Amino acid sequence: MLSNANMAPVINLNKPRYDQSTYIGRAKHFMLLTNPLNCLASDKELDEAKEIVNNFKKSGRMPPGYDEEKLWRTKYLYDSAFHPDTGEKMMTIGRMSAQAPMNTLITGGMITFYKSTAATIFWQWINQTFNAVVNYTNRSGDAPMPTSQLVASYCGACGGALGTALYLNSKVKNMSPVFARLVPFAAVCGANFINIPMMRSGELINGTPIFTSDGQRVGNSKVAARTGISLVVISRVIMAMPGMTLCPIVTNAAVRRGWFCHRPMMVIPFQLFLVGLCVTFATPLCCALFSQTASISVDSLEPELKELAKKKFSRYKEFYYNKGL
Structure with missing residues (x-):
């Protein structure tokens, strides 16, 4: 009910429109x-x-x-x-809304041009550069990362991904073609465990901000940062799974059935269509695996922060933080 002609119905824009507990x-x-x-x-x-x-x-x-x-x-x-912690406008390719179109092109490139070493290096570098931008853009907290730390994290993330992909490629040369097609996914999985923590290393070092249910800032928690980053790694790996496993398997089956004998280049748009379909739905469905606003109990905090919380915020049993995406 409206209190007067100009007042809106009760709408709380500080929370998502839909119930985040389900x-x-x-x-x-x-x-x-x-x-x-x-x-x-x-x-x-x-x-x-x-x-x-x-x-x-x-x-x-x-x-x-x-x-x-x-x-x-x-x-x-x-x-x-706009970033939920800093309020700054995020660069376009780093936003989660850019995941579907960008990952369609990059994943399509990785699972199509996977046979040569040069192509593997190029597409893994492109992918990890994009992932580094996304991971930094969607980090938790409002503390800036020093440029030197950002460059070191980026180099470590790209190096880990390239090393994983090249090593796996060398091991599957004499195996079934389907295993070679799955190498990019294995490399991406391994790289996620390197890229995300590296690009968000500032949180691991300094902690991520935690708040009471009514928005009071309690402090920075390294425990919350570790937990949040772990959840993001899991969701990102599952997010990559449909496009990078189902699509290569379907494509390999189509090639064996001779679908592209007369027009071999048609395998590229075929794979892009499959990847685009998977990524468009996998991105939101996998982001939804865990609530972006995560909770942490007082007893789970590091000792010094737990002591502070019990002194200044004794009536609260748990606190909240943005785990990032």
């Missing part, structure tokens, strides 16, 4: 957040969305020409482009 609610949330169409929004549209969302949070008044549906669309457009 997988279905999280899936609906990330379907909207990772929508590739969000990448097409101009800077002007994004700045307008930011202004509308911030004004609504302050006043609670529905903007002229808006209803609840349009307000939520604007909120998700805002969330897709």
Whole structure:
């Protein structure tokens, strides 16, 4: 019910629209957040969305020409482009809404051009560079990472991925072609365990901010950072699985059946279509495996932070943090 003609229904833009305690609610949330169409929004549209969302949070008044549906669309457009901790506009290719189109091209390249060493090096480098951008862009916390640490992390991540891919390629040369097609996935899995922690090493060193349920900052927790990064690694590996395992297996079966005998180059758009289909749905569904706003109990905190929490925030039994994506 409206209190007057200008007041909006009770809408809390500080929380997602859908219940984040259920997988279905999280899936609906990330379907909207990772929508590739969000990448097409101009800077002007994004700045307008930011202004509308911030004004609504302050006043609670529905903007002229808006209803609840349009307000939520604007909120998700805002969330897709601005970092939840720093409030800064994220670079376009680092946003989760860019995952589907970017990963379609990169994954398609990795599973199509996998036979030569040069192609393996090139596509793994492209993939890990993209992943480094995504991991840094979607990090948790608001502390900047020194340039030297960022460069070292990037080099370590790319080196680990390339080493894994080249080693595995050398081991499958005499095996069935399907195993060779799966090497990129194995390399990506191994690289995720290197790339994500490396690009978010600032959190592991300094901790990630944790808050009370009403938004009071308690401090920075290294335990929360380790837990959050581990959950992100798991979701990213599962996210890559459909496009990098199902697609090569289907493509290998199609090749064996002679589908591309007369037009061998058609295998490329065929794989791109399969990868695009998988990535478009795998991205939001795997982001939804764990809530972005994770919780941690007081007893799980490191000793010094636990002592501080019990002194200053004794009535709280658990705290919350952004685990990143």
